[in-house]
Amino acid sequence: MTSAQIDVLLVAIVVAAACAVPGTFLVLRRMAMMSDAISHTVLLGIVLAFFVVADLSSPILIVGAALVGLLTVLLVETVSRTGLVREDTAIGLVFPALFSIAVILISSLAGNVHLDSDAVLLGEIAFAPFNRFTPFGGDLGPIALWVMGAILVINLACTALFFKELKLATFDPALAAALGFSPALVHYGLMALVSVTAVGAFDAVGSILVVALMVGPPAAAYLLTDRLPRMLGLSIVIGAASAVGGYWLARLLDANIAGSMATVVGIAFLLVLLLAPQRGLVATARRRRRQRWSFARQMLLIHLATHEGTPAEADESRPDHMQRHMRWPPTFANRVVQTATERGLIVLEHDQLRLTPQGRETARVAVVS
């Protein structure tokens, strides 16, 4: 690998980790679509701040973007609080409007500045290594790495410092309010982190990939664990792995890097959705199947136990009787009898199904519970 490739990979990993932290809380608080809204509207902040400072590398741009991110949240809340439209409609109205203003402002600047809306939407991480951080003449690596590294540290520090507050406001906002933590303050603090992360990241990866990295890895982690710290850790790992995987996929296909990273995030989520040990679709389907057979066996045992020692026993215990009595299809009934025999719960004697002591005990427990 060349040093430029290593730089790109490092930037990608740091971006993914920085996005995963606030993303975890967005997913838990059911505000994932706010990442979409904010990642679009921060463009307006950048443009407006650019009008003020006239310098594309100024840190004021990040401040402006974060402020417009908060403005987005505020506007959405103001519009939905009028009660005239629902919250989803409010989001769907506010962010396209702010984004449209930004696009029009940019196109009015066209030619004078290197700032175009396609680049902001799509990002171009491949150029990250060429913007070097060179204080006092020394070369300390790509600027993007430093910016995103700082944002990652800020995100981690804020999460660690306010972990208790974030956790409480996320899972039980009413209790948080009752205990004197302001859920509104936590909310806006989180939104500020989302805004800062979005603006820092989209220079490198574009706003749409910001959404993928903020939502995808936490969504996958959410299917793997019930513990918040573990979910945060898993999100970072899944995000970083998707970023690296996406980078190699892009090299393999010679395709857009941000696009293939988003694609790999999707693939990672799909894999987790299918294969997660507890909540995966495969595991759920297998559990359902197992439960169906075990329930059928229990029914068989209880049926036999009920008629054991009664005059009707000879008739009720014939294997072919199960099809009629339980309305089981023949193959299903045979399979139930077979598995119950294999487990030593029943035996077949003279065309009669007899409970073994173990089978009798299982039936008794099933009825009692």
Add this chain to the structure above:
Amino acid sequence: MDVLSDLFLDYTLRTVALGSAALGVVSGALGAFAVLRRQALLGDAMSHAALPGVALAFLITGSRAPLILMIGAAVTGWLAAVAIVSIVRASRIKADTAMALMLSVCFGAGLVVLTFIQRQPAAGKAGLDRFLFGQAAAMLESDVITMAAVGALGLLGVLVLWKEFKLLSFDPDFAASLGIPTRRLDVLLTSLLVIAIVVGLKTVGVVLMSAMVVAPGAAARQWTDRLGTMVTLSALFGAGAGVLGALLSTTAETSTGPTIVLVATGMVAVSLLFAPARGLVWARLRAWRSQRMLALEAVLADLAALAAQHGSDATHPHDVGALHAVRGRVVMQRALAELAAEGLAQRHDGGGWSLTAQGLAEASRLARTRRASGDAP
């Protein structure tokens, strides 16, 4: 005026205006249902998911015919909607997460496919990047015809199943209890939303098309409580925003999609503020008026109470200084001036105030109605 005369003479402008009108009518009418059914953000996810469809359709067929690209867009947009619903139904993932995930992943996949296209020597710049923000000026007559035809199909669907969709939008449980196949209708109405989105992709672009689905419906909702009126208004608003925005963007040379979206957003803002029954301005005005009426009635009651203490001489002048302290000087002075203007109170020489005979009658009438409604002190 130049623009207006050009509209009828200039081929490009006429095409743009007709196309934008068609787009606005379709997305407005179908979007009204999306607003009512809380699918505003689903539209956003679907329009982003249309990008890989457009790119794949081009990659597979090599054709740039609008119908083929629209079909591609509709297929992936529809699949994304199905995927979102399935993920929510099959796992603990919530709808917002599923939508944001599908939106970004599909868009990313679309970018990957676009890079393949850009590498094809023959295709060169296929102009597919126009689908991000749209470009009305690039609209051809064949585009307009296709948009109108596809859109008409969507509108026809709504007309045929009007009653069912109405029930589904307002009371799905009741619809189900009537034996209406709600699940299938739900899928069908969501599929029609796909139509609303794909007709605008080339003009407005995938990024902002969701706004064209949401804004006209949200604006129309403010003016009426009847579904038929709302859908019609929404279509009109959509057409108005489309034509106005497209013409503005052509003359001012701004991107078409954002301009149309801003016009539509302006319509929403005006509707939220000034719509007759629900508008915020009128609501504020009503609140202010009823506040003033309450203050007036309170002062009337105060003066009546003072008069009652004087038994025989009901119109004896009273010093209202004490009332200033209770009600506030500004409120009192305004209330007294208004009462005097209506002939209910009078100012005596020496600065004292009392009710007139008419005022006394009004005060006792108010006291009676207040007792009758049970909130008497």
